[in-house]
Amino acid sequence: MSLSPSIQHYINGHNLTLTTSTQKGRTMVATEYHHRGSIIITSQPLATVSVSDDYCQHCLRQSRKTDGGYTPLQRCSRCKSAYFCDMDCFKSAWINYHRYVCGDGDWRTCDEELLERAVCSLIRYKQHPYTPTPNNLDSLPPKETLDITMEAFSCLQDHLDDQPAHITQQLFDLADKVLQRPYIQQQALHYGIDQTTLVRLQSQFQCNGMSVQDEHLFVVGEGIYPVASFFNHSCRPNAAAVFDGSLLLIKAIEPIGPGEEITLAYIDIGRSRGYRQRILRDRYFFTCDCVRCSDQGWLRLLDKMVGEDEEDEEEDISNFVISKPYSQQHQQQQRRRKKTDQLDTLRQHINHWDLLTLSRQYDRLKNIHPDPSQSLTLGTFTHHMLQLFTPYVWSVNNPTLHYTNDQSLYSTTSCSMMDSIPASSSSITNTPPVSPSSIYTPLPAPVSPPHHPPASPSSTPSPSTSTSPPYSSIFLDNGFYAQFDDPCPTAAQPPIQHDYQSILTKAMETCLSFPANPHSTNIPSTGDGLLSIPVFRLSTLAGVHHLFYEAMENKHWPFAVKCGLYILIQYCFLYPPYHPTMAHHLAMLAKTGWNFIVQDSIREKVYARGVRRWIALAKETAKLAFGTRDCHYKEAVNLEWLFRREHQLVLG
Structure with a gap:
């Protein structure tokens, strides 16, 4: 036609x-x-x-946003079953459809x-x-x-x-x-x-x-x-x-x-x-x-790597109906037991994951690779891929992203940033905890953060001096979060490929080069005595995604950060860098990382640099995937402000 x-x-x-x-x-x-x-x-x-x-x-x-907040939905006064955000929507709905079905x-x-x-x-x-x-x-x-x-x-x-x-x-x-x-x-x-x-x-x-x-x-x-x-x-x-x-x-x-x-x-x-x-x-x-x-x-290796998980992935392990025939009940019980065992194994791996040690070890400067004779753990897989992916899968696609080339930031000494945080600001009250029910609660507005306003300059101790160049000149610049302190792709170790397709192809080839078959059910134990798991498979991703939300709901931020990092790596394989799903997860990871370093009073520079990177990527990706009027971008901007002003996190 x-x-x-x-x-x-x-x-x-x-x-x-x-x-x-x-x-x-x-x-x-x-x-x-x-x-x-x-x-x-x-x-x-x-x-x-x-x-x-x-x-x-x-x-x-969901509701209309006004200067005073969000207006609740209004219910139709006649049928009391239909909800509209304002009178304009109600009138349009009434003319087009609602007048015929209202109250029937x-x-x-x-x-x-x-x-x-x-x-x-x-x-x-x-x-x-x-x-x-x-x-x-x-x-x-x-x-x-x-x-x-x-x-x-x-x-x-x-x-x-x-x-x-x-x-x-x-x-x-x-x-x-x-x-x-x-x-x-x-x-x-x-x-x-x-x-x-x-x-x-x-x-x-x-x-x-x-x-x-x-x-x-x-x-x-x-x-x-x-x-x-x-x-x-x-x-x-x-x-x-x-x-x-x-x-x-x-x-x-x-x-x-x-x-x-x-x-x-x-x-x-x-x-x-x-x-x-x-x-x-x-x-x-x-x-x-x-x-x-x-x-x-060029992506033909991806599905070979993640596998064919053709089980009933839509089935919720909590949905168990007693009225089903016995055979179906038995299958349901077996499926539920299998998934419960999988989650227990994943918890063991994540709890055993030494985030600080691996973050220092895989620092993009030492050309560190996992031991090819050992099965990959969630931790080694994630940190090795982080070297290859972040922020390079974004920067090779976007010439507006820059590197500071300041290698002095790669010191393994503890950062003195927490010494500059007022006692009242070291809790999470200024940033609402991230959970499945409140993850989208707007962060404090820069002009009026609730509960504990930023301490005045006179009452805030100055950051301790450092031999590395001061970061304040870049820190307060409006373009700060378009820059990364990671090594340039030409200086990074392991070497970074020159374009996006080459980065992903090299990563997929690396993953498939390990001797343990990621699709085998009889994978040998790791060198740490843990039962090995197929780290690439979608079933593992689904399990870690479940634990991610569980950890956020329980405010277990170190556990949630590790889950979020693993999910990010898998998403780097599965989704384009500026896909809305990627932007959404980066926003969640940035908020989770912020909760981690603030609530637990983390002093390590490597953690602060990581959170800074996730905020930068969340802001950059949300801006292009959703736009500057979207909640993801606004939350990233608020986190950026909290990071550099309220808590005065200085990385030098």
């Missing part, structure tokens, strides 16, 4: 063009250069549905509600057809009107003939149910919307639907975004979809040149190849052949 002039104008106005190939079909290609962090295009939803009462059912925002008392599934809202949009479009004028077509920047959204949706494939018979029957059943709704029945008959139309709509939903995420990457709804569906999938994308409420923004996470295809990830790319290919085949009806999935791609 050819594109209408309005769709072509909208796409071309964002320096894009749609081409056609026999292998991929439609392909979205850049016609001009798109900088990393730039918004390539936006996509309005045809229909959305919230999956939580904690979010506005129209715009999918019927419970709807997510698919049913999404279909009903899409039908309402279709009826509204047919009632008020939009006719573009020459002035509309010449306007810049182009805006996505309802006709663009509807016409783009009509161009999407439905793959109805590829659906299994039982799925097709479910689509027909739901279509019949929706057509019986009084507010749809008459209008649908008038505009020729029949059962077949609704079945095809649903099939298009399944092939093109997207999960809507809030600013913390939690799924808060489901939506249909026709313009965004023009972009093809890649397991190593150069763009990412982020959401501003219900509005989808496609942002460049890599520099994209003219003639280059722009790709998104339809699914979580932090999964095994078998899982990704199965989901893409069953839901989207294609087999991915990107640089990660192809046997000729």
Whole structure:
């Protein structure tokens, strides 16, 4: 189906063009250069549905931010079951959909509600057809009107003939149910919307639907975004979809040149190849052949390294239903026992991990490598990879990041920074603890930190002098956090490769060179007497991720920091450097590290340098992945301020 002039104008106005190939079909290609962090295009939803009462059912925002804080959601006074962030959202929802269902008392599934809202949009479009004028077509920047959204949706494939018979029957059943709704029945008959139309709509939903995420990457709804569906999938994308409420923004996470295809990830790319290919085949009806999935791609070693964990990874070990048949209960118990044993083994490894010793040993100057005759532990694997990855996978991609080249900062002596911290500031009260429930609590604003304001210069002891150059001149500079005190790539040991692909390729080859098979179930014990674990596998990553949240909830910051560092290394393999998932984790790691050095009154320079690095990377990555208005960037800025002013952490 050819594109209408309005769709072509909208796409071309964002320096894009749609081409056609026999292998991929439609392909979205850049016609001009798109900088990393730039918004390539936006996509309005045809229909959305919230999956939580904690979010506005129209715009999918949690609350409106005002000068006085956040305003709570307002409940519909009639049905008392729908929540909206303000009167504007309520009025829009009332006109478009809510007036038909308010107070009817019927419970709807997510698919049913999404279909009903899409039908309402279709009826509204047919009632008020939009006719573009020459002035509309010449306007810049182009805006996505309802006709663009509807016409783009009509161009999407439905793959109805590829659906299994039982799925097709479910689509027909739901279509019949929706057509019986009084507010749809008459209008649908008038505009020729029949059962077949609704079945095809649903099939298009399944092939093109997207999960809507809030600013913390939690799924808060489901939506249909026709313009965004023009972009093809890649397991190593150069763009990412982020959401501003219900509005989808496609942002460049890599520099994209003219003639280059722009790709998104339809699914979580932090999964095994078998899982990704199965989901893409069953839901989207294609087999991915990107640089990660192809046997000729430069990332072909990655899935070999992380393995094929094809167990039921979606199963929560806490969900045990007694009413299941005995065989299922037994399998559930075995799965739960296996995962519990895995977590216990991981705890032993993490508790045995000497963070200070390994941080000093793997310092980027001694060319230290793990013993090839011993199985890798979480600690040796993480610290060896940290030498290769941070901050180099970011700096080789971003010429705005610089190095201070100050090798005097690599002294192993303790830093005197904690001597300059007032007693009232050495607790965590100025920075809320990071936990699954409060991890996104805003940090203190620079102008008015709560509880304990910064001590005045006269009451704060001066940092002890050091023979190394004073850091204050760089420390107070606005560009300080665009600089790193790590060795330049040409001076680092082990040697750093010259580009991003070479860094990752060398790291993957290094990991696979160790004699212990990372996929073997009979791995020998380490030299420390610990039961060896497959440190590369996704099952290990899932277990450490569970322990990471557990440690933050219990405020066990040293344990949480070690978990966070391991997760960071795995994410460096699995995600592009400026991917939103990477930016989110760096923000968590920066806050966890800050809690660690402040609450435990850590005096070691190597720890302070590490926290400084995570704050710098969190700020830099969040700025380009989410933007400067996002909570991740603001939290990184607040941490930056706390680090250099309130606690006067001087690294020299």
